[in-house]
Amino acid sequence: MSASSAPPGAPPGASTGASTGVTTGASFLKPPDPAQAGVRKLYRSSEGRMVGGAARGLAGHLGLPVLWVRALFLVLAAFNGIGLLLYAVFWFFVPLGIGGVAEAKEPRDARSWLAGRRPDKGQVMALIALAIGTGILIDNLNLGAANRAVWPLLVIALGVSLVWRQADNARKARWVEMSHGKRFWPLVRAAGGVALVIAGVTGFIVVRGTGSHLGGILQAALAVLVGVALIAGPYLVRMTQDLSAERLMRIRAQERAEVAAHVHDSVLHTLTLIQRNADDPREVSRLARAQERELRAWLYRPEGTGRDDEPTTLAAAVRAAAAEVEDAHGVPVEVVCVGDCPLDDRLVATMQAAREAMVNGAKYGGGGAVQVYAEVEDGRIFVSVRDHGPGFDLDAVPDDRMGVRESIIGRMRRNGGEARLRPAPGGGTEVELEMERATT
Amino acid sequence: MTDTGSASPDSPRFTDPAQSPESGRRVRVVLVDDHRMFRTGVQAEIGTTAETGVEVVGEAADVDQAVSVVTATRPEVVLLDVHLPGGGGVEVLRRCATLAADPDQPVRFLALSVSDAADDVIGVIRGGARGYVTKTITGPDLINSIFRVRDGDAVFSPRLAGFVLDAFASTDAPPVDEDLDRLTQREREVLRLIARGYAYKEIAKQLFISVKTVESHVSAVLRKLQLSNRHELTRWATARRLV
Numbered sequence: 001m002s003a004s005s006a007p008p009g010a011p012p013g014a015s016t017g018a019s020t021g022v023t024t025g026a027s028f029l030k031p032p033d034p035a036q037a038g039v040r041k042l043y044r045s046s047e048g049r050m051v052g053g054a055a056r057g058l059a060g061h062l063g064l065p066v067l068w069v070r071a072l073f074l075v076l077a078a079f080n081g082i083g084l085l086l087y088a089v090f091w092f093f094v095p096l097g098i099g100g101v102a103e104a105k106e107p108r109d110a111r112s113w114l115a116g117r118r119p120d121k122g123q124v125m126a127l128i129a130l131a132i133g134t135g136i137l138i139d140n141l142n143l144g145a146a147n148r149a150v151w152p153l154l155v156i157a158l159g160v161s162l163v164w165r166q167a168d169n170a171r172k173a174r175w176v177e178m179s180h181g182k183r184f185w186p187l188v189r190a191a192g193g194v195a196l197v198i199a200g201v202t203g204f205i206v207v208r209g210t211g212s213h214l215g216g217i218l219q220a221a222l223a224v225l226v227g228v229a230l231i232a233g234p235y236l237v238r239m240t241q242d243l244s245a246e247r248l249m250r251i252r253a254q255e256r257a258e259v260a261a262h263v264h265d266s267v268l269h270t271l272t273l274i275q276r277n278a279d280d281p282r283e284v285s286r287l288a289r290a291q292e293r294e295l296r297a298w299l300y301r302p303e304g305t306g307r308d309d310e311p312t313t314l315a316a317a318v319r320a321a322a323a324e325v326e327d328a329h330g331v332p333v334e335v336v337c338v339g340d341c342p343l344d345d346r347l348v349a350t351m352q353a354a355r356e357a358m359v360n361g362a363k364y365g366g367g368g369a370v371q372v373y374a375e376v377e378d379g380r381i382f383v384s385v386r387d388h389g390p391g392f393d394l395d396a397v398p399d400d401r402m403g404v405r406e407s408i409i410g411r412m413r414r415n416g417g418e419a420r421l422r423p424a425p426g427g428g429t430e431v432e433l434e435m436e437r438a439t440t
Numbered sequence: 441m442t443d444t445g446s447a448s449p450d451s452p453r454f455t456d457p458a459q460s461p462e463s464g465r466r467v468r469v470v471l472v473d474d475h476r477m478f479r480t481g482v483q484a485e486i487g488t489t490a491e492t493g494v495e496v497v498g499e500a501a502d503v504d505q506a507v508s509v510v511t512a513t514r515p516e517v518v519l520l521d522v523h524l525p526g527g528g529g530v531e532v533l534r535r536c537a538t539l540a541a542d543p544d545q546p547v548r549f550l551a552l553s554v555s556d557a558a559d560d561v562i563g564v565i566r567g568g569a570r571g572y573v574t575k576t577i578t579g580p581d582l583i584n585s586i587f588r589v590r591d592g593d594a595v596f597s598p599r600l601a602g603f604v605l606d607a608f609a610s611t612d613a614p615p616v617d618e619d620l621d622r623l624t625q626r627e628r629e630v631l632r633l634i635a636r637g638y639a640y641k642e643i644a645k646q647l648f649i650s651v652k653t654v655e656s657h658v659s660a661v662l663r664k665l666q667l668s669n670r671h672e673l674t675r676w677a678t679a680r681r682l683v
Contacts, residue, residue, distance in 0.1 A: 256514030300557050336602035336635045371598060373606070384636045425642035 044094050052092035053421065091164065152203035159196025162189055209429045266294060286330045293323055314347055315340040315382060318374045321355040327369075329362035332369040339376030341437065349379065349415040349437045356407040357431040361387035380436045388428040408433075461639055467590045470498040470513060472506040472532065473521040473552070478575070482519065482552075485579035492583050502526045507535045510547060514539070516590045520569065522553035522560045529553075533567035550589045552582075558603045565604075566666050571595025593655055594662045601634035604665055623661060630657045 042061045044053035055073055059066040076083025270291040277283045311317040315337040322333040343351070354372070361370035365387030373384040404421065408431060412419040418434035424430040466489070468669065471479050479499050489495045498513045498581060500506035503526030510518055510532075518536075522529045528553060533540070541548040549569040561572050570589045573582065585595045596604070608623050623631070626647075633643045640658075644651045 008494070029613075137668075334598065334637070336598050338602050338635065373598070373602070373632075373636040375635075384579045386637050424638075425645050426639055 043095055044091070054087055054094060057094065058090065071322070093201060152200045155203060156197050156200030159193045159198075159200060162193030162196065186434075266298075267291060282330050285332075286327065289332060290323075290327055311343070313340050313342055314351075314374060314376060317343055317347075317351045318354065318372060320385070321351060322358060322372055325355065325358040326363050329359070331362040331365065331367060333358055333362065333372060334369050335372045335374070337374045341376045341381070344438045346415045346435055346438060347419065349411055350381065350383060350417060350433055353408045353411045353419060353433055354385060354431075356404075356411075357385035357433070360370075360404065360431075361385055361389070365389035368428075376437075380434060383433040384430060385433075386424050386428060386430040388424075388426070391427065391429055392425050447633070453621075465493045465587070466495055467493060467517055467586055468495050468497045468513070468515040469586060470500065470506075470510055470515040470518045471496055472500045472518060472524065472529075474501045474524055482561070486583050486586070493587060494583055499565070503528070503531045503535070504654075506532045510536055510539060511608055514545060515547060516545075517586050518547060518549045519552045519586070520564070522547050522551055522564055529564050529569070530567040532607050533564065533569060537568065548589045550585060550595060552577075556599050558606065561600055562607055562665070565600075565662065568666065572600045573597055574599070592659075594658045596631075596634050596658060596661075598635045598637050602629045605631050605635060606660060607665070623664065626655045627661050627664075629652055631661060634658075 038427065042057060055069045056066050058064075063071070073083040073087050076086060159307040255325040270287050274284050274287050277287070311320045318337055319335050322335045325331075326333045341347075354374075358370055358372060366389040368388040369385075371386045373382075373386075375382045409419045409421075412433055412435065417433065419434075420432045422430055422432075441627075469486075471482055472513060473479050473482075477492060480502075483496055483499075486492050486494045487496045496517055498509040500509045501524075503524055506518075506520075506524070518532075519542060520529045521531060524532065529549075533549060536547060536549075540549065549564075551561075551564040551569045551572040554575045555561075556574050566571060570592075571594055573585050573595060577585070577597075585621070588595050605628070608628075629647060630643055638646065640651055640654045643654045647654075
C-alpha cells in the first residue's frame with residue numbers, strides 16, 4: 001500500500017534531481033550559520049521549498065546541504081517507496097516554519113505555478129522530470145490486478161497533497177502576512193484537491209467492481225458523516241469558542257504588557273529621578289510636569305506616541321512651544337486652545353512671536369504660571385500670553401534691547417499681523433497677538 | 441440653579457486674601473475619590489476646619505458609597521472625582537439629582553479630576569456639576585472654589601472655559617434656537633477672558649461691568665451648557681431614561 005500511495009511524496013525526489021542547480025545553490029551550508037542555542041525544533045521550511053519543504057527543513061536542522069537530503073529521499077524512494085512514505089510522514093507531522101534556509105534568492109515555490117503566476121525554469125524542469133519519472137515508475141510497477149487500484153489511489157493522493165499544500169500556504173500567509181489579495185486561486189486549488197479525492201475514491205470503488213453497491217455505500221457513508229457531525233459538532237463549537245476566548249485574553253494581556261512597558265519606561269524612571277532630586281523642588285516639579293504632559297499625550301491621543309516631530313496645526317504648535325518653554329525655564333505654562341487650523345507661513349511667524357512672549361513671561365514673570373490662550377476665529381487667529389510678574393513698560397526698555405521690539409512686535413508687523421503689550425488687570429503683563437489667516 | 445450672588449469673586453486660581461473666606465463661615469464637604477491617598481491629601485490640605493472653614497463630613501470611594509454618604513450627611517458641597525468605579529461622577533450626579541435640586545438645602549457638586557479631557561469636563565458639567573477644577577489646583581484655590589460653589593456660583597478654570605467656547609463654536613444651530621443654545625456676545629467675551637486666565641474681578645474691570653454681572657453671565661453659560669439646544673435636551677433626557 002505504501003508503494004502505491006507514494007505519488008504525493010514523489011515530487012521532492014524528482015524535482016530535486018532536475019532543479020538543484022537552479023534554486024538551491026545559494027542555500028548551501030547557510031542553515032548552520034545562525035547561532036542556534038538550546039534545543040532546536042524541526043520545522044519544514046516555507047522558503048524555497050519544492051513540495052512540502054520537508055527536505056529543506058531537515059537539511060537546515062541537520063546542517064546538511066539540501067541536495068543531500070533530497071537525494072537521500074530519492075534513493076530511499078527506490079526501495080519500495082520508503083523515501084516517499086518518510087517524506088509524507090514528515091510533511092504531515094512536522095509544522096511549517098521559517099527556518100532551515102537562509103537564501104533570499106526569490107523564494108518561488110510550486111505555488112507560483114499552481115497559482116498561475118509566471119513559472120520559473122527550474123520548476124518547469126522539475127515538473128517535467130516528475131511527470132516522466134512517475135510515468136516510468138507506474139509503467140514499471142506492472143502490478144497486474146493491483147494495477148487497477150493504483151490509478152485511483154494516485155488521484156486521491158494528488159488531491160490530498162493539493163489540499164495539504166493549500167493549508168500550508170494559508171498558515172504561511174498568516175505569519176508572513178503576504179496575502180496577495182487573490183482569493184480566487186486558493187479556492188480553486190482547494191476545490192480541485194477535494195474533487196480529485198472524491199473522484200479517486202469513486203474510481204477506486206468502481207474499479208473494484210462494487211459499482212452496483214455504490215448507492216448504498218454512499219448512503220451509509222453519509223449517515224456516518226452526519227452521525228459524526230452530530231456527536232462532534234458541539235465539541236467543535238466549544239473548541240472554536242474557547243479558542244477565540246483565548247485569543248481575546250492574549251490580546252488583552254498584550255495590551256496590558258504594553259501599558260506596563262510604557263509606565264515602566266517613562267513614569268517609573270521619572271519617579272526614580274524625583275526621589276533622587278527630592279531636595280530640589282524646582283527640578284522635581286519640572287520632572288513631574290514633563291512626565292504628566294507626556295503621559296497625558298500618550299493616554300488621550302489614540303494613535304500618537306505622545307511625541308510627534310513637527311506640529312502641523314496651530315494648537316499642536318502652541319502646545320509644543322509651551323512644553324519646550326516649560327521644560328527650559330521650569331515655569332508652568334498653561335495652555336488653552338479654542339479651535340484649530342493648519343499652520344501656514346504667517347502662523348509660523350506668529351508662533352515664533354508667541355514663543356518669545358512665553359519665554360519672556362517665564363523669565364520675568366516671577367515664577368508664577370504663564371497662561372497662554374490661542375483662539376482660531378473665522379478669518380484670524382488670536383494668541384494671548386499672560387504672566388503675573390511685576391509688569392513691563394515698553395517705553396522704559398533701552399532701544400538696543402531687541403527681544404520684544406523685534407522678535408514680537410516687529411515680527412508680527414512684518415507678517416501683516418499685530419502685537420500689543422499691556423499691563424494685565426491683575427498685575428503682570430499680557431501680550432496679545434493677532435494675525436489674519438491666509439485665505440485658502 | 442439661580443445665581444445667588446457671592447461675596448467672593450475670585451477666580452478659582454488666584455486667591456485674594458481680602459476675599460478669602462472669613463472665619464466663622466463653615467462649609468460641610470464630602471470627598472468622593474477612589475484613591476485613598478488622594479482623599480487623605482485633600483483632607484490634610486483643606487480639612488483643618490478651624491483655619492479654612494471646611495469641614496469634611498464624609499468620604500466615598502465609589503458611586504454607591506458616594507450616593508449613600510451624600511444622602512446621609514447632606515453636605516453643602518461634594519468634591520467629585522470624574523472617574524469612579526460604578527459609573528463615574530456622572531452616575532453620582534444622576535442619582536443625586538433630587539438632592540441637588542432641593543430648594544432649601546441644595547447639595548452642590550464640584551468636579552475635581554486629574555483628567556482635563558474635554559469629554560470628561562463637558563460630561564460632568566452637563567450632568568449638573570457647578571464647576572470643574574483639576575487636581576493640580578493649590579489648597580487655597582480649592583478652598584475658594586468650594587466656597588464659591590457653595591454660594592451657588594460657577595467655578596470655571598481657564599481650560600474649562602476653553603472647552604466651553606470650543607463646544608459652542610462647533611454647534612451649528614438653526615437660527616430658531618438662537619436664544620437657547622448660542623452664547624451671547626457678552627458671555628463669549630467673559631469666557632474668553634476666563635480662558636486667558638483672568639479672575640472674575642479682573643473681567644469686571646476689563647469689561648466695565650460689575651462682578652455680579654460677570655457671575656450671572658457665567659451661570660448663564662453653565663445653564664446653556666447643560667442643555668445647549670432642544671435636540672441636546674431630548675438626548676439628555678433619553679440618556680437618563682426620563683422620557
